[in-house]
Amino acid sequence: MTERLQIQNLYKIFSSTLRPALEMLAKGGNKNEVFEKLGAVVGLNNVSLSVPEGAMYMVMGLSGSGKSTLARCINRLNEPSGGKILLDGRDIVPLGEEELREVRRTRISMVFQHFALLPNKRVIENVEFGLKLRGIAPGERRRRAEEVLSVVGLGRWGYHFPHELSGGMRQRVGLARALATDADILIMDEAFSALDPLIRTEMQDELLRLQRTLNKTILFITHDFQEALKLGTRIAIMSDGELVREGTPQSIVLEPGSDYVAAFTREVDRARLFDARSVMRPGEPILQSERGALIGEAGGAGFVLDRDGKVLGTLDAEACGQARAGGEIAAPSGDYVSVPPGAKLLDVARSYRDGRPIAVVDDDGKFMGSLGADDILARISSTTPKPASVGEHHA
Ligand SMILES: Nc1ncnc2c1ncn2[C@@H]1O[C@H](COP(=O)(O)OP(=O)(O)O)[C@@H](O)[C@H]1O
Ligand SMILES: [Mg+2]
Incomplete structure (x- = not known):
C-alpha cells in the first residue's frame, strides 16, 4: 500500500519563542512542564503517523489533545514548529505561498464541525x-x-437556501463542497460531532x-471513540499533543497499552x-491421507479437508x-457451521447451534481455522486488565 500522507516528528508550539520549548520536549519534558516553566502551549509533541491511500484514518483524543492542531498543520492554517508533512513522499512544509495554495486547492479538502x-x-x-x-x-462547475x-x-x-435545510443536511452540503474539488485527501475535523445522534449515525453510514x-484518503478527527471504532481502518489516539497509541480498532481494544487508552475501551461492545479471524485457531493437524487432511479442533472434533483445503465435513x-x-480418515459425517473471517462475533454467536464445530472459511471456501463457544465468550467478556496494584485484595 502506498503512503499518501506521512507525518514525521511534527511539533507545534504556540509561542513566539520556539527553541526553549522544543529543547525541553527533546529532553523528555511534557506539555504541562513546558507550560509551567515557559508559558508556551504545546499543540503537537513529536507526532509521527502514516496514512495509506484509501484509508479511513481516525485521530481520536480528548478535547485539547491536539487533533485540530494536527489537521491545521497539514492544511497549513497552522505553521508547524518542526517536522515533516509528506504528501505522496514530498515534504510540503517548506513550500512557498503559491505552491501551498495549489496544494490546498487541488489535493486536500477540509470539512469542519461548523463550517460556514x-x-x-x-x-x-x-x-x-x-x-x-x-x-x-x-457550466462545468454547475454540472460538477x-x-x-x-x-x-x-x-x-x-436551489434552496441554507436556512431551509436541517443541520444534518447542511453537513451534507459541507461534504459535497469538499468532494466537489476532487481532492484525493479529505480532512474531516469533528465533522459529525454537532449532529443529533440519529442523524449522526445516518451520516456515518x-x-x-x-x-x-x-476511495478517498480520509483523515477523520473525532473525540468519540465509538465513532472512531465504527469508521476507522486505523486509529491514532492523542493525549496532550502526543500520539500515544496507533493501530486497528480491534488491536487497540485488545491491547490498549495504557490506562488512558483503556478508559476509552471499557464501554466497547466487543x-x-x-x-x-481475531479468535480463530489454526487447529491441530491429525492426519494426512489420500482423502485430504484431518484437522482437530478445540472441542475434540475434527474437520476433514480436501486437497484444496476445503471443508468436506x-x-x-x-x-x-x-x-x-x-491411520485412516473415515468419511466425514458431522454437521458444522461455517463463517467468513470478517464475521463479527455477535453474528457468529447467532449462527452457533448446539455444539456444532465452527469453521472459519475464506472467500474461496478454504479452511482458515476454527473457533468454539468458549473462544467467543472469552473475547467478548474480556475486560481490559488493570495494573497489578489495582483491585488486589490482601487477606
Ligand atoms: N491559536 C492557538 N494559540 C494558543 N494555543 C492554541 C491555539 N490553538 C490551539 N491551542 C492549544 O493547543 C492545544 C491543542 O488544541 P486543539 O488542537 O484545538 O485540540 P483538539 O482539537 O484535540 O480539541 C490546546 O491546549 C489548545 O489550547
Ligand atoms: Mg478540535
Whole structure:
C-alpha cells in the first residue's frame, strides 16, 4: 500500500519563542512542564503517523489533545514548529505561498464541525464555491456541483437556501463542497460531532457507503471513540499533543497499552467489534491421507479437508481417535457451521447451534481455522486488565 500522507516528528508550539520549548520536549519534558516553566502551549509533541491511500484514518483524543492542531498543520492554517508533512513522499512544509495554495486547492479538502455556508447563496452556489476559486468555468462547475449534491443525497435541494435545510443536511452540503474539488485527501475535523445522534449515525453510514466507491484518503478527527471504532481502518489516539497509541480498532481494544487508552475501551461492545479471524485457531493437524487432511479442533472434533483445503465435513471426537490409531480418515459425517473471517462475533454467536464445530472459511471456501463457544465468550467478556496494584485484595 502506498503512503499518501506521512507525518514525521511534527511539533507545534504556540509561542513566539520556539527553541526553549522544543529543547525541553527533546529532553523528555511534557506539555504541562513546558507550560509551567515557559508559558508556551504545546499543540503537537513529536507526532509521527502514516496514512495509506484509501484509508479511513481516525485521530481520536480528548478535547485539547491536539487533533485540530494536527489537521491545521497539514492544511497549513497552522505553521508547524518542526517536522515533516509528506504528501505522496514530498515534504510540503517548506513550500512557498503559491505552491501551498495549489496544494490546498487541488489535493486536500477540509470539512469542519461548523463550517460556514454563505447564507444568501443557494446550496448549489455554496457547493461550487471552491471550484470558482479554482477558476473553473460556470457550466462545468454547475454540472460538477449537481453531481456531488446527488452523491450526498441532496440532488433536489440545490436551489434552496441554507436556512431551509436541517443541520444534518447542511453537513451534507459541507461534504459535497469538499468532494466537489476532487481532492484525493479529505480532512474531516469533528465533522459529525454537532449532529443529533440519529442523524449522526445516518451520516456515518453514508460516509462508509460513499467511501466504498470514492476511495478517498480520509483523515477523520473525532473525540468519540465509538465513532472512531465504527469508521476507522486505523486509529491514532492523542493525549496532550502526543500520539500515544496507533493501530486497528480491534488491536487497540485488545491491547490498549495504557490506562488512558483503556478508559476509552471499557464501554466497547466487543461482540460487534471483534471478528471470527481475531479468535480463530489454526487447529491441530491429525492426519494426512489420500482423502485430504484431518484437522482437530478445540472441542475434540475434527474437520476433514480436501486437497484444496476445503471443508468436506467433520468427524466427532471418537472418529478422530480412530483416525489417529488406524491411520485412516473415515468419511466425514458431522454437521458444522461455517463463517467468513470478517464475521463479527455477535453474528457468529447467532449462527452457533448446539455444539456444532465452527469453521472459519475464506472467500474461496478454504479452511482458515476454527473457533468454539468458549473462544467467543472469552473475547467478548474480556475486560481490559488493570495494573497489578489495582483491585488486589490482601487477606
Ligand atoms: N491559536 C492557538 N494559540 C494558543 N494555543 C492554541 C491555539 N490553538 C490551539 N491551542 C492549544 O493547543 C492545544 C491543542 O488544541 P486543539 O488542537 O484545538 O485540540 P483538539 O482539537 O484535540 O480539541 C490546546 O491546549 C489548545 O489550547
Ligand atoms: Mg478540535
